[in-house]
Amino acid sequence: MASQQQDAGTGAYLIRGAAILGGAPEDLLIRDGIIAARGQNLSADGSGVRNATVIEAAGLVALPGMVDIHTHLREPGREDAETVETGTRAAALGGYTAVHAMANSTPVADTAGVVEQVLTLGRTAGWVDVRPVGAVTVGLAGEQLAELGAMADSRAHVRVFSDDGICVHDPVLMRRALEYVKAFDGVVAQHAQEPRLTAGAQMNEGEVSAVLGLTGWPAVAEESIIARDVLLAQHVGSRLHVCHVSTAGSVEIIRWAKSRGVNVTAEVTPHHLWLTDELARSYDPVYKVNPPLRTDADVQALRAALADGTIDVVGTDHAPHPSEHKECEWAQAAMGMTGLETALSVVQHTMIETGLMGWADFARVTSTAPAAIGRLEDQGRPLDAGEPANVTLVDPAARWTVDPSKMATMGRNSPFAGRELPGKVVATFFKGHPTVLDGKLNTPYRWLPETSDPAGNTGTAAAGRS
Amino acid sequence: MRHLLSTEDLSLSDAVRILDTAEEMAAVGEREVKKLPTLRGRTVVNLFFEDSTRTRISFEAAAKRLSADVINFAAKGSSVSKGESLKDTAQTLSAMGADAVVIRHWASGAPHRLAATDWIDAAVINAGDGTHEHPTQALLDAFTMRRHWSKLAGTPSAGADLTGMRVAIAGDVLHSRVARSNVWLLRTLGAEVTLVAPPTLLPIGVEKWPCTVSYDLDETLAKGVDAMMMLRVQGERMNASFFPTTREYSRRWGFDDNRLRALDGLGLKDTIIMHPGPMNRGLEISSAAADSPRSTVLAQVRNGVSIRMAALYLLLSGDTREPAAHAGTTRFHSAENTSAHAPKESH
Numbered sequence: 001m002a003s004q005q006q007d008a009g010t011g012a013y014l015i016r017g018a019a020i021l022g023g024a025p026e027d028l029l030i031r032d033g034i035i036a037a038r039g040q041n042l043s044a045d046g047s048g049v050r051n052a053t054v055i056e057a058a059g060l061v062a063l064p065g066m067v068d069i070h071t072h073l074r075e076p077g078r079e080d081a082e083t084v085e086t087g088t089r090a091a092a093l094g095g096y097t098a099v100h101a102m103a104n105s106t107p108v109a110d111t112a113g114v115v116e117q118v119l120t121l122g123r124t125a126g127w128v129d130v131r132p133v134g135a136v137t138v139g140l141a142g143e144q145l146a147e148l149g150a151m152a153d154s155r156a157h158v159r160v161f162s163d164d165g166i167c168v169h170d171p172v173l174m175r176r177a178l179e180y181v182k183a184f185d186g187v188v189a190q191h192a193q194e195p196r197l198t199a200g201a202q203m204n205e206g207e208v209s210a211v212l213g214l215t216g217w218p219a220v221a222e223e224s225i226i227a228r229d230v231l232l233a234q235h236v237g238s239r240l241h242v243c244h245v246s247t248a249g250s251v252e253i254i255r256w257a258k259s260r261g262v263n264v265t266a267e268v269t270p271h272h273l274w275l276t277d278e279l280a281r282s283y284d285p286v287y288k289v290n291p292p293l294r295t296d297a298d299v300q301a302l303r304a305a306l307a308d309g310t311i312d313v314v315g316t317d318h319a320p321h322p323s324e325h326k327e328c329e330w331a332q333a334a335m336g337m338t339g340l341e342t343a344l345s346v347v348q349h350t351m352i353e354t355g356l357m358g359w360a361d362f363a364r365v366t367s368t369a370p371a372a373i374g375r376l377e378d379q380g381r382p383l384d385a386g387e388p389a390n391v392t393l394v395d396p397a398a399r400w401t402v403d404p405s406k407m408a409t410m411g412r413n414s415p416f417a418g419r420e421l422p423g424k425v426v427a428t429f430f431k432g433h434p435t436v437l438d439g440k441l442n443t444p445y446r447w448l449p450e451t452s453d454p455a456g457n458t459g460t461a462a463a464g465r466s
Numbered sequence: 467m468r469h470l471l472s473t474e475d476l477s478l479s480d481a482v483r484i485l486d487t488a489e490e491m492a493a494v495g496e497r498e499v500k501k502l503p504t505l506r507g508r509t510v511v512n513l514f515f516e517d518s519t520r521t522r523i524s525f526e527a528a529a530k531r532l533s534a535d536v537i538n539f540a541a542k543g544s545s546v547s548k549g550e551s552l553k554d555t556a557q558t559l560s561a562m563g564a565d566a567v568v569i570r571h572w573a574s575g576a577p578h579r580l581a582a583t584d585w586i587d588a589a590v591i592n593a594g595d596g597t598h599e600h601p602t603q604a605l606l607d608a609f610t611m612r613r614h615w616s617k618l619a620g621t622p623s624a625g626a627d628l629t630g631m632r633v634a635i636a637g638d639v640l641h642s643r644v645a646r647s648n649v650w651l652l653r654t655l656g657a658e659v660t661l662v663a664p665p666t667l668l669p670i671g672v673e674k675w676p677c678t679v680s681y682d683l684d685e686t687l688a689k690g691v692d693a694m695m696m697l698r699v700q701g702e703r704m705n706a707s708f709f710p711t712t713r714e715y716s717r718r719w720g721f722d723d724n725r726l727r728a729l730d731g732l733g734l735k736d737t738i739i740m741h742p743g744p745m746n747r748g749l750e751i752s753s754a755a756a757d758s759p760r761s762t763v764l765a766q767v768r769n770g771v772s773i774r775m776a777a778l779y780l781l782l783s784g785d786t787r788e789p790a791a792h793a794g795t796t797r798f799h800s801a802e803n804t805s806a807h808a809p810k811e812s813h
Binding site: 202206208212213 | 643
C-alpha cells in the first residue's frame with residue numbers, strides 16, 4: 001500500500017481497490033466522517049474526489065471498524081498496567097474503532113461519575129470510541145445492585161453491565177439484574193464461574209492439571225452458571241450476554257438455549273480459539289488466564305460454534321498486567337492476557353485460514369454483532385454510502401512475528417509472543433479520521449466537546465489534526 | 467542432567483544412575499569418617515518457602531558429607547516474608563554465587579520457574595513443589611524398594627530396575643507430590659503401581675496415569691502387593707468434605723492392625739510397609755504397622771541422605787561420571803562446569 005501524506009485541508013480519503021468484506025475490489029470515498037461514495041473507479045467520475053488522499057488498497061480487505069465487547073483498560077486505578085490512552089492506541093492498531101471498557105477498575109465503574117470519567121478519558125484519547133461497561137453490583141461485591149439506571153442515563157449511555165472478573169453468582173441478584181436492565185434495553189454480561197467450584201483454581205481441571213498439581217477450574221463451574229442464566233433469561237424475558245465462553249459443554253447449552261428462543265449472545269476470546277492447557281506444562285504464567293485455557297476438543301467446539309453463529313462475537317478480554325505480576329510463581333501470578341493487537345491475526349489464523357469463515361463472517365463477529373449487543377448505533381455498519389466511516393483495512397497476506405515489547409499496550413503478557421501470525425492492520429478509520437495509516441499510529445480523532453452528543457452516535461464532531 | 471525437577475521426565479538411564487550412585491554414597495555413610503571432598507568450595511543453598519525440617523536436614527547432611535558449603539534460606543523470618551519476589555530472591559542467591567539451589571515451595575512449578583528463567587544460573591533441585599512433585603522422595607523410595615527387591619532375588623542392586631514389583635500407594639493422592647513422583651518413577655523402573663484412595667482424593671485425569679486405580683484397600687492387598695506405601699493424610703481435609711470423618715477414613719483406607727495381620731494371612735511375608743513421613747499414627751497407619759519389621763520408614767530416611775548426595779554429586783560434578791576424588795574441587799573448575807551448561811535445557 002502506498003499512501004500520501006495526510007492532506008490537512010480536506011480530510012477526504014479515497015481507498016482504491018479494496019476487497020470489501022473480502023469481495024470484489026471497489027473504491028471507498030471517505031469524507032466528513034462518512035462513507036461518501038462506494039463503487040468502481042470512483043476517481044474517474046471526478047465528483048468530490050479531487051482533493052482526497054489516495055490510498056492504494058489493491059490486495060487489502062476493507063472491513064467495518066472492529067468493536068471489542070470486552071476490554072480491560074485498567075484506568076482509573078491501575079495506570080501501571082494500562083491507561084485509556086495506551087489501551088486505545090493498541091485498539092486502533094489492532095483495527096478497532098470501539099471498545100467496551102470493563103468495570104473492574106479502581107474505583108469500580110459502578111456509578112454515573114466513574115463511567116462518565118472513563119467516557120471522557122476515551123474521548124480525550126480519541127483513538128477509538130470508548131464505551132464504559134457498568135458494574136452490576138456495588139463494588140463488584142455481588143451483594144447490591146449498582147445504580148444501573150443512573151449509568152444508563154449518564155453521558156456514557158451505558159447499555160452493557162458486567163461484574164466481569166467476578167461472577168454474579170447469587171441467583172436472585174442475577175435475576176433482578178436481568179429484569180431491571182430491561183427498562184433501558186440493557187444487557188447483563190455474565191462472567192460465568194461458580195465460585196465454590198473454583199476456589200483457588202489455577203488452570204483447567206483435567207489430564208494436565210492432574211500431572212502439574214495445579215488446582216483445577218472445572219468446565220462444570222462455567223457450564224452450570226450458563227445453564228442457570230439462560231433459564232433465568234428465558235423466565236424473565238431478558239437479554240443475556242455470556243462472556244468468554246471456554247468449553248464445549250457451554251457451547252451445547254447456548255446452542256440449546258438459542259433453539260428455545262432465549263435472548264442470549266455469547267463471546268469467545270481469540271486465545272480460547274487457539275491455545276490449550278498443554279501450555280501450562282511450562283508453568284509460565286503468561287498462559288494463566290480466567291477462564292483457563294482448555295483442551296483441544298474445546299478449542300474445536302468453540303471454532304465450530306463461532307462459525308455457525310452459536311457464539312456471536314469475538315471479545316478480546318484484553319487484560320494487561322505489569323511484568324511483576326507475571327514474573328513469579330504460577331499460583332502467585334495474575335490471570336489475563338493482552339489481545340487487542342493480535343485479535344485480528346489470531347481470528348484469521350484460526351477461523352479464516354482454516355476455511356471455517358470468510359471475511360464477511362469476520363465482520364459479523366468482530367463488528368456487526370458486538371455493536372448490536374452494545375447498542376452502538378454508529379458502529380458495525382455496512383460499508384455503504386452514507387454510513388459512518390469506521391473502516392479497517394487489512395493486508396491478509398502479511399506475516400509478522402509477535403514481539404510484546406513493540407506493542408502499544410503497556411502489557412507485555414501476550415501468549416502469542418514469538419509466534420508468526422497472518423494478517424496486518426494497514427489502516428483504521430474512526431469517524432472518517434485515520435487513526436492508523438501504513439500500519440502505524442497516525443493521529444487521534446478530536447472530539448468537539450460542545451457538540452458531541454451523549455451517545456456519540458451522530459459523528460458531528462470534526463476530526464482533528466495532529 | 468542440568469536440574470532435577472521431576473521424575474516425569476527422568477529417563478531410565480538417569481534414574482538408574484542416580485540409584486547406583488546412591489549405593490556408592492551409602493557406603494560412605496557407613497564409614498567412620500562420613501565425608502567426601504567432592505564438592506569442596508561449592509555452595510548449596512537450601513531455599514525453603516515451606517517448613518520441612520526433615521527434608522532440609524537431609525539435604526544439609528548430604529551436601530555436608532560432600533564437603534559443600536551449605537546456606538539455609540528459610541522463607542519465614544527472611545525478606546521473603548516481607549514480600550520479596552521469587553525472582554529477587556533467586557537473583558540475590560545468584561549474586562552470592564550459589565552453585566545449586568535446593569528449593570521447597572508451596573507453589574507447584576516454582577522450581578521449574580527457577581530453571582526456565584534467567585534469574586539464576588545454578589543447578590535446581592526440586593525438594594517438593596506444591597502438589598506437583600517431590601523427585602528425591604520418589605528416588606529414595608525406589609532405592610529402598612530396589613534394595614528389598616534385589617535382596618529377595620538374591621541379585622545385586624546396582625544396575626537393577628523394579629520390573630515386576632507390585633507397589634500400592636494409598637492415601638491423599640490428589641494433594642500428594644510424593645504420589646505423583648512415585649507413579650512416574652515406578653513406571654520408568656518397570657514396577658506395577660496401584661493407587662488406592664477415596665474417589666474424592668484422586669485427581670480428575672488420574673485415569674490417564676500409568677497405573678491402576680482402586681477405591682478398595684483390602685481388595686488391592688488380596689491381589690498381592692510387594693510394597694505398601696501409605697501417604698500422609700491431613701485430618702483437616704474432612705472439613706472440606708473429602709471424607710466424612712477421620713475414623714471412617716482410617717477404617718476404609720488406613721493401614722491398621724487388621725490389615726497388618728491380613729498380610730500374614732494372605733501369605734505376603736515379604737511385603738514391606740513404607741511411609742514418607744511424617745506419620746499420622748492412628749489415621750493412615752497404625753503404630754503396630756509403623757513399628758513392625760515390615761516397616762521401612764527409618765531406612766527411607768537413611769536412604770534419603772544417600773539419594774540427595776547422589777543428586778548433588780551428579781548435578782554439580784557434571785554429566786559424565788568422574789571418580790569422586792577428581793570431581794570439581796576448586797572454584798575455578800566449577801565455573802567452567804557452570805558455563806558449559808549455560809544454555810537452559812527445556813523440561
